[in-house]
Amino acid sequence: MKRETPPNRRHAVLKSTIIGGCLGLIAAAFLPRSTLSLSRPEQVPLPHQIAKFPGGIALRFSMVHDVIHERFPKHGPAYYRHRNQLVTAQLAKLGGIDSARTAADLQWRLMDDLAVGHVHLGEFDQAIAAARDKLERQQALNITGPHLYPTYANLGTAMMIQAIVRMSAPTADDAAKLKARTELTESLVWIKKSIEINPQAHFGREVWQVVLGEFLLAAMDNPNLLATHDMVGHKLAANAFAVQTGAVDDFNVKTGRSVRSHLENESQSGPEMRELLRRSIADLGLNLEKGERRSPSQPERAPFDEPTLAIVGMWRYGGGANVHFSLALAEIMNRVGQPYIAWAAFERTIRLIESSGLPAEARQSLAKHCHERQSGLSDSYSTREPPAALRAAFDAELKAGLDYQAVYQKYEADRIAAGASIDDPNFYDAFLAAHGDIATAPGVADFRTYESGLQNSYVPFTLAGAGLCGFCAAVEARIKRRGAPTTQ
Numbered sequence: 256m257k258r259e260t261p262p263n264r265r266h267a268v269l270k271s272t273i274i275g276g277c278l279g280l281i282a283a284a285f286l287p288r289s290t291l292s293l294s295r296p297e298q299v300p301l302p303h304q305i306a307k308f309p310g311g312i313a314l315r316f317s318m319v320h321d322v323i324h325e326r327f328p329k330h331g332p333a334y335y336r337h338r339n340q341l342v343t344a345q346l347a348k349l350g351g352i353d354s355a356r357t358a359a360d361l362q363w364r365l366m367d368d369l370a371v372g373h374v375h376l377g378e379f380d381q382a383i384a385a386a387r388d389k390l391e392r393q394q395a396l397n398i399t400g401p402h403l404y405p406t407y408a409n410l411g412t413a414m415m416i417q418a419i420v421r422m423s424a425p426t427a428d429d430a431a432k433l434k435a436r437t438e439l440t441e442s443l444v445w446i447k448k449s450i451e452i453n454p455q456a457h458f459g460r461e462v463w464q465v466v467l468g469e470f471l472l473a474a475m476d477n478p479n480l481l482a483t484h485d486m487v488g489h490k491l492a493a494n495a496f497a498v499q500t501g502a503v504d505d506f507n508v509k510t511g512r513s514v515r516s517h518l519e520n521e522s523q524s525g526p527e528m529r530e531l532l533r534r535s536i537a538d539l540g541l542n543l544e545k546g547e548r549r550s551p552s553q554p555e556r557a558p559f560d561e562p563t564l565a566i567v568g569m570w571r572y573g574g575g576a577n578v579h580f581s582l583a584l585a586e587i588m589n590r591v592g593q594p595y596i597a598w599a600a601f602e603r604t605i606r607l608i609e610s611s612g613l614p615a616e617a618r619q620s621l622a623k624h625c626h627e628r629q630s631g632l633s634d635s636y637s638t639r640e641p642p643a644a645l646r647a648a649f650d651a652e653l654k655a656g657l658d659y660q661a662v663y664q665k666y667e668a669d670r671i672a673a674g675a676s677i678d679d680p681n682f683y684d685a686f687l688a689a690h691g692d693i694a695t696a697p698g699v700a701d702f703r704t705y706e707s708g709l710q711n712s713y714v715p716f717t718l719a720g721a722g723l724c725g726f727c728a729a730v731e732a733r734i735k736r737r738g739a740p741t742t743q
Contacts, residue, residue, distance in 0.1 A: 296704045299511025302535040303560040304518060304701055308455045309526070314560040314567075317695040319584055320596050322570045323603050324649075325656030326693045329571075331664025332376055337671045339372040363389065363402060370409045374574075379417035386410035404452040408461060411445030414438045415468055416574040422471070423577070423612035436475055443468045447552075462552070463487070463565035467579065469550040481613055482620035486579045487562045488541045488553050489586045491624050508705040510535050536560055540590050559587050578604055578611040582621065589628060593700060595645075598632045601625040602649050659693045662686075 306313040321327050342365050349362050366389040373382035386409045393406060421427060421435035443465055450461045467486050474480045483491055514532050517524040536558035566580045585600030605625050608618050633642050666686045667677075675682060 297508060297511075298699070298702045298704045299508055300514050300518060300702055302510070302514050302532050303537075303558070305514060305529060305532055307459060307533065307558075307561060309521070309529070311455070312564065314564050315697040316588075316593055316596060316700040317697045318567050319563060319588060319593075320599070321656075321693075321695050322567050322576075323581065323584065323596065323600050324652040325576075325660060326652070326695060327571055327656070327660075328663050328693070329660045330375065331660075331667055333664065333668035333671055334677065335372040335375045338677060339369055339376075341677075342369045342372065363393075363405075367405045367409055370413060374409075374413050374416060377420075379413055379420070382413040383410065383417070386413060401452060404449050404456060407445045407449035407452070408456070411442040411449065411461075412464070412573060414442035414445070415464065418442065419471070419574060419577065423610065425610075425612065427612060432475070436472065439468055439472055443472075459561060460565040460568045462554075463562050464569065465552045466550045466562075467569075469552055470579075473550065478614050478617060481617040482624075485583045485586050487539060487583050487587070488550065489539070489583070489590075490541075491586070491621075511703060511705070533558060537591050539587070559591050563587055576603070576607060578607040578613065578621070581607055582625075585625070585628070589632065594632045594635045598629055598645055599649050599652070601629050601632070602646065603653070656693065659690065662690060 303314050346362065346365050346369070349365075366385060370382045370385040370389070373379070373385060386406060390403075390406050390410065393403060415438070418435040418439040421431050421438070424431065427435075446461050446464050446468070449456070450465070454462070466488075470480070470484075470486045485491065510532070513528070514535075517528055517532055521529075539557050539559055539562065541556075563584065566584055570576060570580050581600050581604040585597050585604055588594075588597035588600055602625075605622055608622055608625075611618065613621070629642065629645075633640060633645060663686065666683075670682065671677065
């Protein structure tokens with residue numbers, strides 16, 4: 256005795272399976288496809304983790320966050336005054352240039368330290384005099400090549416920072432501005448000379464130092480430029496929100512795997528692969544129109560990490576925060592999909608505007624621009640955080656950074672007063688034991704997560720829908736078959 260499933264019921268099961276598959280496809284169009292995952296998400300490093308030069312420093316977004324909030328140790332006046340005293344005493348002992356190469360190298364390094372120390376103390380005339388003295392000594396000895404790099408770089412940097420300080424002074428008159436122009440013009444000569452000798456130094460920072468200097472000179476002739484462009488060339492009126500793509504241009508999981516492989520075994524990857532992978536880094540996105548005025552030394556195109564690293568370096572190791580640095584970082588972070596850092600950078604810009612020395616009209620225009628950008632950025636947060644909450648978080652972060660620097664500098668002053676040597680490798684041990692390192696650890700912002708494999712397709716929903724409907728139809732057919740007449 257055998258029960259047979261009628262053909263029309265078998266067809267019903269097949270029909271239900273097909274309908275279920277179609278319903279699964281429809282569901283996949285409206286539901287997150289990660290709801291039914293057949294593979295795990297894959298996290299790959301973004302290409303800006305590859306340094307421009309072998310052995311160089313690579314950008315992390317946490318670096319930008321930290322300079323905006325002053326979350327880094329910063330030597331104080333007591334440190335540089337004490338170091339200058341020690342350096343001056345050592346130079347006096349050395350006297351003239353010794354014929355021994357090691358003695359000459361030591362003297363050049365000490366003279367560099369002296370000039371840099373004067374810069375950090377705001378003693379720019381002394382810094383410039385020290386750098387000029389070193390240059391004259393080197394020229395008298397017919398020294399050329401790499402030994403001149405720090406001389407040119409320090410002389411140009413000291414002159415540029417002094418020019419910026421002159422321009423930012425609230426009481427700056429026409430005579431001060433003229434002197435600033437002269438200093439700024441000469442500073443570019445020396446910085447360009449340093450680039451000719453060593454274009455890879457300081458991860459290419461001097462290139463963007465020149466761009467900054469040329470931008471400031473252009474702004475002296477056309478003050479309106481300060482309200483229409485940032486120092487790297489972004490047009491402030493441009494719609495920057497449309498290009499927030501996670502800091503990548505045509506970046507995919509395959510490229511990400513190649514980046515990871517290169518980082519894990521850089522020595523075998525080679526310079527060609529480095530250059531190829533760095534082409535995947537998001538461009539600055541200047542979108543310059545033909546004939547539009549720009550800094551003569553400004554690259555037509557540049558990966559965003561290059562000016563970002565340069566600004567971070569100039570902020571931390573040069574003249575500190577200024578409105579041009581914070582505005583450029585804000586615009587860059589806005590364009591590479593980092594809304595929190597961008598919002599904070601615009602906030603820092605607003606705080607720096609009043610002490611910037613910019614014309615009143617430019618200050619008002621920039622403040623308005625920053626507020627408008629912040630409004631768009633706060634709306635981009637998934638949690639829709641109100642501006643008051645973002646501002647409170649910014650205030651807390653900035654206060655933590657400034658407080659850390661103040662305690663750090665007091666510790667230096669107290670230890671120096673107690674007779675401790677700043678050359679002691681354990682000089683800061685007690686401070687770090689009590690206060691730790693304030694630097695933000697790199698996080699997931701420097702990576703991108705992909706839903707690879709079947710997770711990112713319609714297949715799971717299709718199979719689930721087809722299987723579920725087909726199963727239900729088969730169960731129904733089996734129940735009906737039990738009640739069907741039997742055959743002998």
